[in-house]
Amino acid sequence: MNNTSGAECLKWSWGIAVATGVVLWLVLWVLSSWSFLGSLVVGILFGAIVGAVLTALMCREQSASAQASATTGRTTATPAAAAVPPAATPSPERPVSADADPEPASEPKMDRPPPSDSVGNTTELETETPNPVVEEVAAAADAAEAEALRASENAAAAESEASIASQIESDRAFDATTEQTEEAKGEAARAAEAAALARAEADAAAAAEEEAVAQANAASDAAQTIAASPPPEHMEGTRPAGLDAPRNGTADDLKRIKGVGPKMEQLCNSLGFYHFDQIAAWTPDEVRWVDQNLKGFKGRVSRDAWVDQAQHLASGGETEFSRKVDDGSVY
Incomplete structure (x- = not known):
């Protein structure tokens, strides 16, 4: 009966712990923008802690009370006569002389009763047998703590690998951006040189055209002047x-x-x-x-x-x- 109640307590304690860890994981992942892995690790750790605390507070106390009840039952079944010391057998009387001092009467020896607990129940001096429920709870708590420790180590390793991968990707992106920037600067410089050359050629062409127009106008004016003036014979x-x-x-x-x-x-x-x-x-x-x-x-x-x-x-x-x-x- 006691083993059944202890297993039931253990089941309820760890059931509550698992539910609490799952709720915390969902809250952190969905509502708080945590990463999936980080929120899962925190949920596992929190569930393990809650399970260990509930087991220590509820199941161990219940196991201790069950063990005390079993011990009390065994002590009450002990015969009452065992607690009563046997009557002392009177020794034969010796003749007492008139001159001798009378010897003091010896107190009858009584056996010391066995020790009793605080409620008056006589306890037996025997080795307590270990309670399997307590051992199971302790083993489960140790396993949960070990699992939480491994999960924490795995999470730390995953975070480290993610950080290294992110740094590598950032370095690659920076190198690619730098190369593209250098290429863009080179293209811009070449384009600027070509634009400057084109402007210079356009200016030279415009100057040549203006000079040609000026020469043509001068020649035309000169020809008109010559044509207008009557030539000599x-x-x-x-x-x-x-x-x-x-x-x-x-x-x-x-x-x-x-x-x-x-x-x-x-x-x-x-x-x-x-x-x-x-x-x-x-x-x-x-x-x-x-x-x-x-x-x-x-x-x-x-x-x-x-x-x-x-x-x-x-x-x-x-x-x-x-x-x-x-x-x-x-x-």
Whole structure:
């Protein structure tokens, strides 16, 4: 009967401890943002402590009271006669002389009763047999403490491994970020150099264009000034040799020369100029004569550099203006 009650107490104590540990684990993991492993270890430790405390407070006290009841039952079953000392047998009387002092009467010897406990129950001097319930509870408590210690050591090792892995991953991420940053800096530097070079080229091109425009404007102004002023007699030059008709019956497209439009082409043909090689062979005196004799277009030969353009076209080359004429984007 006592063994059954002790096992029942042990079951209830550790059942409460397990339930408490599970509740604490769920609270820490779900509500307090703890890690799964950390909250599990804390729950196991707390459950082991609660189980040991409940076992020590409840089950051992119950076992002690059961053992005391068993001892009391054994002592009450002892015969009452064992507690009563046997009556002393009177010794035979010896004759007493008149002169002798009377001997004091000896007190009867009585056996000392066995010791009794605080409630008056006689206890037997015997070795107590160990209670199996107490031993089972103690063994369970020791096993729980050992399990909690192993769980704590495992948790510490897991935390250490996790910390080392996190540090390694952090170092790798830092190295990768550093490499990417260096590459990005290199790309940015190369892009900046390319942008600076492009700006320099654009500035040089703009300056060259402005200079070309200025030179063209100056030449145009000079040509207009020369054309507007009446030349002296010695500046009229020499008339170039002309043709009565185009060679092989086909004239060159003089409109491919910049400054020669449809009307100017007809005027040149009327003066006997049909081919590029004719214009390319003009001397400065002949250019002056043509400039003075193009009615309504005086000075156009010098201003638009007909001779240079005609030399390119006569040799089979082309100019930017001639390509536009060939594409049909001018006339």
